[in-house]
């Protein structure tokens with residue numbers, strides 16, 4: 553079905569999706585039930601930032617932890633950056649946490665704690681991109697904005713059998729979503745589409761038999777639902793080497809803070825070799841000592857590369873360090889250090905190995 557031949561069908565699709573949402577909306581801690589008062593923009597913004605590249609299941613407990621600890625955007629603005637980074641640990645894509653705090657400070661200082669309503673103004677906030685601006689405008693303020701996340705992308709690509717490969721196909725998918733987005737209730741509509749994409753029009757084995765738009769779905773008619781959206785050919789991920797340094801004295805582990813910019817910036821972490829400072833990842837240890845090296849103890853995958861990690865260990869009761877940037881952290885409390893997943897994996901490996 554061509555998107556430009558749509559109007560009457562668009563209305564039907566839109567109505568079916570809206571009606572389905574009334575009885576089937578997922579209950580999520582940042583949402584208001586369908587048709588009720590608009591949710592708190594702080595909650596919508598926080599959840600949307602957390603949900604970027606992260607699943608709803610993983611986000612729920614973080615959202616609850618953040619809103620318990622920082623109930624308003626002003627509370628978050630006043631928080632210590634290290635506390636925010638530590639509370640974010642495990643969610644990944646840490647630039648989001650840094651931007652989160654930056655944005656909270658901006659809203660608090662420059663806008664008296666009030667979020668702007670218009671998509672164009674939301675776009676000017678630190679860390680708020682096109683998707684997040686549209687989602688906040690529609691969900692928190694009821695503006696007519698066109699919201700396309702990964703779930704909606706899949707649903708719409710199938711509905712209209714859009715076969716232009718991503719990322720080029722994104723413009724067509726957005727135009728199709730624009731065509732079916734109603735003038736009123738764009739927030740509920742977007743959330744309804746997200747829910748159908750997440751629970752019915754799933755990547756594998758979509759449940760077309762219970763889909764509210766099955767009779768309008770071009771991919772269903774063609775019997776090739778899983779061919780959409782058309783993805784570009786996968787590139788092999790490069791593999792890099794890194795070495796982490798485990799420096800332990802009297803039941804305490806030496807931790808530092810990663811440089812503010814770059815990957816995992818500002819996060820507490822074990823000292824390391826900058827992830828392949830040498831071509832094989834064998835950087836110079838931060839202090840002289842009797843180092844014992846364990847090769848390739850864990851692997852970790854980032855978006856654009858994978859990392860094979862060695863752990864160099866130096867344990868001595870009398871280690872002296874002279875850097876103010878480091879902190880000795882009790883190994884018994886290491887779970888509270890807020891280490892990113894890569895470092896947590898290495899710590900777990902070492903503690904297991906000692907048993």
Ligand code: SF4
Pocket residue numbers: 707710711752753754758759760763764765766769770771772777
């Ligand atoms: Fe997705 Fe199937 Fe519904 Fe089409 S009919 S939108 S493929 S669940």
